Amino acid sequence: MSWWQKFLAEAKNMLIKDPRRIIFLVGASIAYLVLFSILYSPGIVKNIPLVIYDEDNSMASRVLIQCIADSERFKITNQVNDQEVMNDLVKTKEAAVGIQIPRDFAKNIKLGLSADVLIFADGSNLVTVNAATTNLQNIIGTIGKGAGMKILQASSGPSNALDKVNPVNVKFRVLNNPTESYLNFFVIGLALAALQQGIFLSIGGSFLSKLTNCDEEEYSWAKLSAKIMPYFLGAICAYIITLMMASIAFGVPFKASIVDLMIIGTCFSFSVIGFAWLLAIITKNELIFSRCSIFYTVPAFVFSGYTWPQQAMEPISHGLSMVFPLTHLASCVRDLMLMGSSPVVYVNSIILLMLGTIFFIIARWGYKNKVKIQS
């Protein structure tokens, strides 16, 4: 069988005889992309349920409440008349945050005495508590500056009042994801994790169903490349489709150089195919292979540093994460998409190539032995 015949035969297996393989290979990442885009479509956490306990009921306190109500981040679910009730609502999770405006809030401000506003938050969900406290501090801080300015204007005239109250103005510049969108942050990595899973399952199907009737030539590098090539091309197509869809259908920025994206995507596909083949050699049958690949899915994502950065991991986890191909791809592709460049694109591509080469060499050696033993 020539190289082309072998290639076409395997492509036929993938597309027609066992269409499950192409469905996993191309469909997994697209399915994840759509699912997670639905989940993260609001972009940021909005409508955080908030309870107000306004002891003052003054003009100033109502201004503060109005500012909170006007923010898309919060949804005032209750206004209560008792601190206990506010605490209970937060504790029973009917509200994620409570705001207590003290008695004499307006009076204390006017008299130049500090007034305390209490933010009482449930910290069990960090995504919510971070969004809530940061935004409330901003809102209250802005109102505080305004109030301080008025006090000063009343006592010493309008000149420079704001600069005296707020001598240092802090401006924030959020690069690469200025809207702080979770959609931009999350979905690419998740779709790439699914792509990895798709490659795994299709390669597993290919090697484990064919292993028993291999001839001597089967494990020559030429024949192997013909067998692997359809999956490799399929993986690259899936990678391109996923990124294009992320950008066109779901509005994820696409600032990357196509060459860089293709380089790292190609190296990743090569590496994952090697890894999947190695796993197929180690495992006895497709059932065990599927079990192993399921076991691998979630740790590969968590260890990849996509959410919890590698710099924040302790050395063992950091070391372990380096073996997973997804570690070298996911954050890098996100940087490429959002920033337009990644400082590690070439280094990671080389690491992926090296990992892939090692996987292939070991897998071929194991494959050869396994076929020999079986024959």
Add this chain to the structure above:
Amino acid sequence: MNIFKFAKEESSTFLSIKSKLLYILLLLPLCYTVLFGLVYSKNVMSELPTVIYDQDNSLASRTLINMFDDSDKYQVVAQVQSTEELESLLKNETAMVGVVIPPNFAKDIKLSLGTDVLITVNASNIMYNNVMMSSCQEIIQTFVAGTGEKILEAGNKLPTQALATVMPINIKVRIINNPVTGYNEFMLGGLGINGLQIAILLVVITALNKEYNKKIIIGVKKSLAMVCGKLIPYWVVANFSFLLVVLAVHNIFAVPWRGNFLETLILGSAFSFLLIAICFVFSALFSDPVQAIQMPLLYLMPGLLYSGLSWPDFAMSSLGQAISAVMPLKYVCVSLRDLLLLGYSPTLNSDVLTMLSMGSFLLIIAGVIFYLRNKAVTKEVSL
């Protein structure tokens, strides 16, 4: 009576040393918990690499820099002399936060002219942005209050009066349930339960379809009895596994466990019941165990992320909420975290009831599917 006979039969294969399934169900969730606990062992994000571009080099600017450097959230990795250098360090991710202090910073403060400090953050990973936004406020507020107070004191105001003018509203933040905002407290329980879910999937998915090979037609009642009987050994071991996860989360990674033991066990038990029932449906649907195991595989990550563990339920779109409602982890992850951190879960009863009723319904469905498919497969062979 049949139920116990089937339970005994299933136990003999499931618990046999050769099958190794027992080890998977007992140890895989524990292994996940330990692995993820190690990843999050630092618990909070700290020492964000920070670059400073100080164009003033005054006492005031150095005080501000020291405040960043003294905070455990920041680590000053470089001080640069130009905006280009700063941009370049942010671009190559040597630093994730950049602080630019303008020329005449101290002078403008003294002259009450107002001055701008620019803080730039690389937010491609939102974690950095979240940590910076929440911690930076404290530093800046303290600095602003200190400098503003001094200015007003110089204008003949008393110190307390000056401070109250600069900070007329004092914000006090009280975070309950996870006051250190630790990541282990936030995620580890849910990730451990996800491990349990995966273990149940791996082990239970072959429980019914292996019966198709026996080619014996059995009636609906017997099919239902078989499904219930087979459930028992898996359910018992899954409960042990659940407890192992909770104990590991609590004892190894010091996540508080303020909830009642019995309530926690009931929650885990209801979850295991539901998940085994789901796996039985898949197992009955696909006679090939490989297909049965591969079908729910793509659900793993969505199952976790739709659970409300990280992205809260109220922030989901209506479609997102509808999808989330069919994910078993939705009914356990947040409740378990509440039991651990709060000591109770406001949704415990409804979650347990939902899982038990969904599980019972699916168990019946699995029995019926098994009966129909088994009949079809056996007839096909006999023909």
